[in-house]
Amino acid sequence: MATTSGFHADDAETPLLVNAVEGAVDYKGRPASRSDSGGWRSAAFIIGVEVAERSAYCGIVSNLVTFLTGQLGQSTATAAANVNFWDGTASLLPLLGAFVADSFLGRYRTIAVASLLYILGLGLLTLSAVLPLLIDSDCQTNNIVSCSPPQLQVVLFFFSLYVIAVAQGGHKPCTQAFGADQFDGQDPEECKAKSSFFNWWYFSLCAGSSVTASILNYIQDNLSWVLGFGIPCIAMVIALVVFLLGTTTYRYSVTQNQKGPFRRIGSVFVSAFSNWKRTTPNIMPTEVESDGFVPHHLSNQFKFLNKALLAQNYLKEDRCVCTIAEVEEAKAVLRLFPIWGTCLIYAIVFAQSLTFFTKQGATMERTIFSGFKIPAAALQSFIDIGILATILIYDCIFVPIARNFTRKPSGITMLQRIGTGIFLSSFSMVVAALVETKRLKTAQVYDLVDKPSETIPMSIWWLVPQYLLYGISDVFTMVGLQEFFYDQVPTDLRSIGLALYLSVFGVGSFLSSFLVSAIERVTGGDGRDSWFSNNLNRAHLDYFYWLLAGLSAVGFAAYLHFARSYIYNRRGTM
Numbered sequence: 001m002a003t004t005s006g007f008h009a010d011d012a013e014t015p016l017l018v019n020a021v022e023g024a025v026d027y028k029g030r031p032a033s034r035s036d037s038g039g040w041r042s043a044a045f046i047i048g049v050e051v052a053e054r055s056a057y058c059g060i061v062s063n064l065v066t067f068l069t070g071q072l073g074q075s076t077a078t079a080a081a082n083v084n085f086w087d088g089t090a091s092l093l094p095l096l097g098a099f100v101a102d103s104f105l106g107r108y109r110t111i112a113v114a115s116l117l118y119i120l121g122l123g124l125l126t127l128s129a130v131l132p133l134l135i136d137s138d139c140q141t142n143n144i145v146s147c148s149p150p151q152l153q154v155v156l157f158f159f160s161l162y163v164i165a166v167a168q169g170g171h172k173p174c175t176q177a178f179g180a181d182q183f184d185g186q187d188p189e190e191c192k193a194k195s196s197f198f199n200w201w202y203f204s205l206c207a208g209s210s211v212t213a214s215i216l217n218y219i220q221d222n223l224s225w226v227l228g229f230g231i232p233c234i235a236m237v238i239a240l241v242v243f244l245l246g247t248t249t250y251r252y253s254v255t256q257n258q259k260g261p262f263r264r265i266g267s268v269f270v271s272a273f274s275n276w277k278r279t280t281p282n283i284m285p286t287e288v289e290s291d292g293f294v295p296h297h298l299s300n301q302f303k304f305l306n307k308a309l310l311a312q313n314y315l316k317e318d319r320c321v322c323t324i325a326e327v328e329e330a331k332a333v334l335r336l337f338p339i340w341g342t343c344l345i346y347a348i349v350f351a352q353s354l355t356f357f358t359k360q361g362a363t364m365e366r367t368i369f370s371g372f373k374i375p376a377a378a379l380q381s382f383i384d385i386g387i388l389a390t391i392l393i394y395d396c397i398f399v400p401i402a403r404n405f406t407r408k409p410s411g412i413t414m415l416q417r418i419g420t421g422i423f424l425s426s427f428s429m430v431v432a433a434l435v436e437t438k439r440l441k442t443a444q445v446y447d448l449v450d451k452p453s454e455t456i457p458m459s460i461w462w463l464v465p466q467y468l469l470y471g472i473s474d475v476f477t478m479v480g481l482q483e484f485f486y487d488q489v490p491t492d493l494r495s496i497g498l499a500l501y502l503s504v505f506g507v508g509s510f511l512s513s514f515l516v517s518a519i520e521r522v523t524g525g526d527g528r529d530s531w532f533s534n535n536l537n538r539a540h541l542d543y544f545y546w547l548l549a550g551l552s553a554v555g556f557a558a559y560l561h562f563a564r565s566y567i568y569n570r571r572g573t574m
Helices: 039-061 064-070 076-092 094-105 107-135 151-180 188-222 225-245 261-275 296-315 324-334 336-342 344-354 356-362 376-406 414-445 460-487 491-523 541-565
Strands: 020-025 031-033 252-255 367-369 456-459
Touching: 039 076, 039 107, 039 151, 039 188, 039 225, 064 076, 064 188, 064 356, 076 094, 076 151, 076 356, 076 491, 094 107, 094 151, 094 491, 107 151, 107 225, 151 188, 151 460, 151 491, 188 225, 188 376, 188 460, 324 336, 336 344, 336 491, 336 541, 344 356, 344 414, 344 460, 344 491, 344 541, 356 376, 356 414, 356 460, 356 541, 376 460, 414 456, 414 460, 414 541, 456 460, 460 491
Parallel strands: none
Antiparallel strands: 020 031, 020 252
16 A cells, blocks of 8 residues: 555554544554544644744745845845745745655655755754854944855855755645645544634744744844844754654555556656547547536647547557546646636735835834834734734634535635635735835935935835735635645645645746846836836836736736636535
8 A cells, every 4th residue: 555654554453443534544554543643633733843834934034135135235126036036946846845745755754854954954044144253254343235245155045045945845735735634524524624724724824923033033133143044943943843743643644546646647648648649439438528527728638638548448559548537637637727827926916025015114114112123024924913813704703604605614615715815915016006106205205215225204004004915815815725726636646736836926936036127127227217226215116016916907807717617626625
């Protein structure tokens, strides 16, 4: 018996368990008992681990643009592009991590290995912050920007960042899939718990990361970058210990199919390609296309696969034969891509909170009380506040009420939930554009346009509404995408499903980086100030936000088109 966890059921005796969970074993390889394994007890360990990992990651990425423009002396546009490129890479690497987990190591072992790699990356990142203190004592002044960073520091810093990206690629898709695996979707009560799991998973992550990120941002801005990078490293050490403590309580998914999921699906496409031009009988297998699962906009791709299946069944040649079940698995994966593609604009909008929002806040009045200024990046905690409040209202009030009308366990469908968030994100860009317009006018009124180092007499709290809208939209789109890509892929590919969800934001970050670079080239040069001028008082971020609002409207319309024709992979899924 092959397993997705690295454990083998044949390695231990199989006691008779009346309440055994189908398709799952315990840490000794025996059928998992419903009463002694899994559930919220096991999920709590995994949630605790992910809270620490997200706190560490957010503590780095939330203030990364400040480090790049400050300690490393990069321009605003260059720093924003670097942050987007790194964040995009970190969001695409889960595809590789999920492949390793689902095909070789299993989710449990992948999480353990990724945690060790995470600790290494964070340790090296801390060392990169120490290097300037060891190499050039003359730069230990308040005006660090005037000193060129040591080349060794730059190399070690970016190397460390991408080690962290690789580690995150193995950690993130596997922890969430492994956590959801602790609930049996075939059991009515555990099925409801699994639906709530995605909400409370995100709630816990945001609750932990919002507090720790704010503290880390303050430490990084006012005390020490060494300490600001070192604390996340310690947090990941603790996270690994917590994860290992839960080993005996976990359920580990197993599969009876000796062909790996990638081999099964890959063989369908290879066979389809090899048989595409072969002569086949002039009939189509109605048992393949009459199940109601084929959206109109993907019918050509599915006929391609169906023709391959027919060719193999009728020609009887010596090559790998794909079963109808394997073709249906390939269809299930293909059906996801129109939804994936139409969510990319949402991901581009999402990327802005890590870069330009923070730079805007740095120019505004941030004094809370005499002698204390709130770090500009700390306002990202309002995204988490919006998320926490919305999840409580959504899960405890909205879903129970919606169930009475829709008769669906989740209240509304996953696609309805995702679409609501995409609409709200478009609105957040409108708000951001209006606030930035006011900031620019305030700079003009007080004659501060050519004084970028002066604080604009406009409270940083003006930025709070756009952050809150980000958080509210996240609860709908982000959590909806997580559940959708976990549920709508074949069981053996659930790590890959969650990696596909993450890749939306990876590709979105790359597109954001490309968009920023292209606009910088088009609007700058010949002595002109680009939309992303280092002097934000002469920049036009408001134009950029209006552009994103328009793109979001187009993306939302495309999403509605494909969502209406999508038919869920499982008849009981909504």
